[in-house]
Amino acid sequence: MKKKEPVSHIMTSHVYAVNHDDTLANVVDIFRKHKIRHLPVLKGKSIAGIISSTDIDRLTFGALFEREDTTDQAMLEMLTIPHVMTSKMTTVSPDTSIKEVAEIFATAHFHALPVVEGEKLKGIVTTTDVIKYMLEQY
Numbered sequence: 001m002k003k004k005e006p007v008s009h010i011m012t013s014h015v016y017a018v019n020h021d022d023t024l025a026n027v028v029d030i031f032r033k034h035k036i037r038h039l040p041v042l043k044g045k046s047i048a049g050i051i052s053s054t055d056i057d058r059l060t061f062g063a064l065f066e067r068e069d070t071t072d073q074a075m076l077e078m079l080t081i082p083h084v085m086t087s088k089m090t091t092v093s094p095d096t097s098i099k100e101v102a103e104i105f106a107t108a109h110f111h112a113l114p115v116v117e118g119e120k121l122k123g124i125v126t127t128t129d130v131i132k133y134m135l136e137q138y
Contacts, residue, residue, distance in 0.1 A: 007101050008094035010133045011115045011123035015040060020048050024059075024076040024084065027051055038112035038124060041085045046119040049085035050112065059084065091116045092125070102130050 016030055017040040027039060031053050041049040059075045091114045092101055101113060105127050115123040 003097065003099055005098045005133075006095045007092055007098055007115060007125050008123070010098060010129045011094070011125040012129070013123040015121060015124050017042050017121065018051070018081060019043070020081055020085075022081060024056065024079060024081060025073070027081065028056055028076065031056070038126065040114045040121050040124060041081055042121065045121075047091065047114050047116055047121050049082070049087040050089050050114060051081060051085040052110075052112065055084050055086070086110075089114065093117060094122050098130060098133055101125055102134075105130060 016034055016036060018027055018030065020041050020043045030039060031037065037053040039051050040047055041051055056076075059079065090104060090108065090110075092104070094115055094117060096115075104113065105111065111127045113125050114121055115125055
């Protein structure tokens with residue numbers, strides 16, 4: 001296994017993202033349409049936060065009904081992305097090693113990291129990406 005392999009080799013570089021002034025309903029639509037669970041939130045061209053399907057599930061009853069398409073529309077309309085997103089998130093750079101990313105995931109309580117250069121979003125890496133990489137090594 002290569003100890004210094006950069007995260008840029010396993011990250012998703014074609015990233016779906018939302019603007020901080022988009023609606024939560026749009027977030028839910030993107031999650032469902034693209035079968036993803038994490039979306040970086042942009043303010044202009046800079047990353048402002050990250051929102052996950054778990055964040056949405058906390059607001060709605062969808063998680064209680066085995067992922068049925070029932071969500072509490074009133075709650076989604078009442079709150080905004082900045083109310084729900086994580087704004088103080090950990091980010092990594094494209095040259096951060098996969099080992100370092102795995103260590104972050106092993107000690108933190110989240111499953112996705114935005115990959116940024118300066119303040120510009122370059123990609124996203126998830127625990128699934130790291131696990132797939134580890135499986136390829138064996």
